[in-house]
Amino acid sequence: MDLEFSAAEQAFRAEARAWLRAHVPDRPLPSLETAEGFAAHRAWERELYAGGWSAVSWPRELGGRGASLTEWLIFEEEYYAAGAAGRVSQNGINLLAPTLFAHGTEEQLARILPPMAAGETIWAQAWSEPEAGSDLAALRSRAERTGQYGGGWLLYGHKTWSSRAAFADRAFGLFRTDPEAERHRGLSYLMFPLDAPGVTVRPIGRLDGKPAFAEIFLDAVFVPDADVIGEPGDGWRAAMSTAGNERGLTLRAPGRFTAAAERLRRLWRERAATDDTALAGRVADAWIRARAYQLAGYAAASAAPGAAADSPRGERGTGAGPAAFASSMNKIFWSELDIDLHETALDLLGPGAGEITEGGPDAEWLDGWVFALAGPVYAGTNEIQRDIVAERVLGLPRGR
Amino acid sequence: MRFLPDEDHRSYTDTVRRLLADAGPSDAGPCEAARAWAAGDHAPGRALWQALAGTGLPALAVPEERGGLGWFPPELAAAFVEIGRASVPGPLVETVALAAGLPAASGWTARLLSGDRLATVTDPAAGYAVDAQIADVAFVLEGDGLATGTVADAPSRSLDPGRHLVRCVPDEAVAADTRRIRALATLLTAAQLLGAGEALLQGSVEYAKHRQQFGRPVGSFQAVKHQLANVAVALEFARPLLYGGALAVRSDTGADPRDLPAAKTACAHAAHLAARTALQVHGALGYTDEYDLTLPLRKARALHGAWGTRAACHAAVLAGDLLPG
Structure with missing residues (x-):
């Protein structure tokens, strides 16, 4: 190797x-x-x-x-x-x-x-609903069959926490197409335009006031059959493959964290009192964890064609289980690293600089920190990820 | 870039794992050997090491021109994960590190490769050599220099009862590759920690699946599950660093030198978390001397600072160095 x-x-x-x-x-x-x-x-x-x-x-x-x-x-x-x-x-x-x-x-x-x-169509996700967060399969927004407009579906319902939906062009998400079916079945994966008749987008200010996400109200929004992904009623399976990507390597590539850890190391060199070993330890720790994620990515890339059973990702990771379960480990790991890394940066910046969000030379660290705070919540909370790791990877009994 | 053990590597790891698993209780398995070692009976431990050496284990640290099989730190790291998993006693890290760094002319290399002899060396930060009163030869490491050593004091008991910490005084200087000795000692200690952590996680998961309270397995409770999931994540991301560290020791593999101190820190952290969690999940049972899982539990703490404390590893990472301290 x-x-x-x-x-x-x-x-x-x-x-x-x-x-x-x-x-x-x-x-x-x-x-x-x-x-x-x-x-x-x-x-x-x-x-x-x-x-x-x-x-x-x-x-x-x-x-x-x-x-x-x-x-x-x-x-x-x-x-x-x-x-x-x-x-x-x-x-x-x-x-x-x-x-x-x-x-x-x-x-x-x-x-x-x-x-x-090409950046011509920017997409937003439409997963969560007011009553369906971690329990995504509780979603109620529905798609009804229609013969109008050459045949397709009409969307009704209320989606929320849709990132940048206020500015995006189209959205994708899960809708209930068979109200009689068991809750993980009867769901379909559909795509729709955010400027279509019947769509109302209301921006929501995130922690720092910026309209980073939005809720979407849908009232008889037409979707042609061509914009259903997979078979109608089989949306959960397709959605879980998206969730695997979201939690796994693809959404948050290791390079994002290795670059931030390197910037943090430079910040420490420029700003830190040399005798502050506690801060030095946190900077080193952030570098170590970013590097671990990077090497885990190399291992996954090396294993990808045929996934060897004992890659450096270990017996439980890429090897023994479907990649979707390893992706839950990734998600816990990078989301918590991201917060610790940015918290360390703010502490290095110190009073004043570690607080000024607009226009300051260090504003990017502040923006990154606000962004990082959402990590353990979006893409399936880290509590849900820990349940998945415990049950699917370690084989512990189901239950909460 | 191929960051993946090849077929030979994997099959060698399997050989070591099977050897340790098959050395069952009847013919003194690793746990019995560890307990005997702690009690002063070193024969089962030495026999186990001879069997391991018979698979060519120390020869993986010695180039062919000096009578070994080559220079294979990743394979050695994987083997020491198994040694850590099984709680094999003895100064094995030190023996293999010395085999790698002692000059052929010293005459020791061949004896260490055969598995007939055990050697030990002082961890410079600790000032002790583990099991020096048992080993056939002891060395003292100071800075870049190595010397033969004489036991200077009665052994002190470690919180891992299988380890005895002994002060040694230097005698004659030996021309050795001390950088290689220190790097390999750090790597193999990290590997043992990872193996100990994996044993602790596996034991805890099995226990949590079967131990019933309130009419259901304790492993079905989220409070228990999430602690075990945290251990799984910590171990999962320590392992790539261990392999990165192994490649860094080899130095011609494109690895970053910082991967070695990073590996030690990450493996120590993961093993420590595994130990604390195992103790909690097992309740009072995990707090007993007689339960085998307490062997890796105590070892995880004892090895935490060995061959590279957390602070020294952090400093090495920030300085871009291979060697902690």
Whole structure:
């Protein structure tokens, strides 16, 4: 075993690095969670696409460059090390696209993915409802069969906590299509436009007041059959594959954390009193955990074609169980690392700088901290993930 | 980049695991050997080490030109995970590290490779050599220098009863690769910790599945489940660091030198969490001397600071160094 990248992988890294150096703006983009910032991030998506870096792991004909999982990990490392912006296309590229690759039709792939890669269509997720959070299968929003408009479905209901739905173009989510069926069945996975007649989007201010998420009210919103993913009634299975991607490597690539840990190390060098061993320990700990996640990613990439039973991910991780269960471990790990890493940065910044959110030179750490705080909640709370690890990975009896 | 054990590596790990699992209670398995070792009977422990050496274990630390099989830190790390899992007693980390770093001319390498002899060396931060009164030869490590050592004091009991801590004074200097000795000692200690942690998790999960209270298995309670899930996560992400650390020891593999102190910290943390959780999940049973799970439980704490304290590992990570302290 080794950690030496092949000549091709090194060339890929060099190419990505050179492109990013030439294109990443010197000043950070305005916050993604505002109308102005959203537009700037959309423009950045177009630039990424023009360079061929928007969705590196997709096939070329769909807007990608056919990169391997290892190359994707390399790209993400370079992307965040270059200080490039968080991806406004993340819900589409990281969550919807893998679901379409697994469950979508050729027609859907060809129609939906290229504009997604180009930043023309920005996607929002529509999972949670006021009464269906961790217990997602309790959702009540429904899709009713209709013969109107050439045949399809009419959506009714109320979705919430939909990230950036106030600015996005389309959304995907689960809807109940068979009210008689057992609660995990009779659900269908549908896509709909956020500007369609019958859609009302109400922005919700997140912790720092920015309209980062929204609730969506749906009243007879038409969805053609072509925008159902997988079979009607089989949406739960497709949704769980999206959840696996959301919790796993794809939503939060290791490169995001290794870059932040490296920035934290630099901040510590510049700002810390050298005798503050407690802070030094926390900086080291953040680096260690980011590196652990990075190496776990390399192990997963090495194991991907045929998943060997005892990869360095261990007997319980990628090896013994379906990847979806290892993804629960990932999600717990990166979400808690992200908070600790940013808390350490705020402590290093100290009073004043560790508090000033707007316009200050360190505002990015503050924005990152607010973002990190949501990590243990979204994509399935960490309590749900621990239940999954305990029951599916360790084999403990069901129950709460 | 291929960060994955190959077929030979995996089958060797299986060999070690099976050897330790098959050494059942009747012919003194690892737990019985550990208890005998603590009580002053070292024959079962030495026999176990001879069997392990028979699989070529120490030879994986010695290049062919010095009579070994090569230089295979990842394979050694995997083998020591099994040694940690089974609670095998003795200065095995030290013996293998010395086999890797002593010059062939010292005459010791061949004797250590055969499994006939055990060697030990002082952990510079602790100032003690583990089991020096039992080992066939002891060395003192100070800075970059190695010397043969003489036992200077009666052994002190460790909180792991299978370890005896002995002060030694240096005699004659020996030209040795002390960097390799220290790096391997840190790596293999981390590996033992990971193995101890995995044994503790597995034992705790089995216990929680079967122990009934309030008419149901205690493992069905979320309060218990989540603690065990935390242990699983900590171990899961310590293992890639252990392999990264093993590649860093090898130094021609593209690894980051910081992976070694990172591995020690992560394995120590995961094993410690596993030990605390095992104690809690087992209730009073885990607090007894007679229960076998208390062997890795005590070892996890004893090895926590051995061959690289948490503070020294953190400092090494921040400085970009391979060796803690």
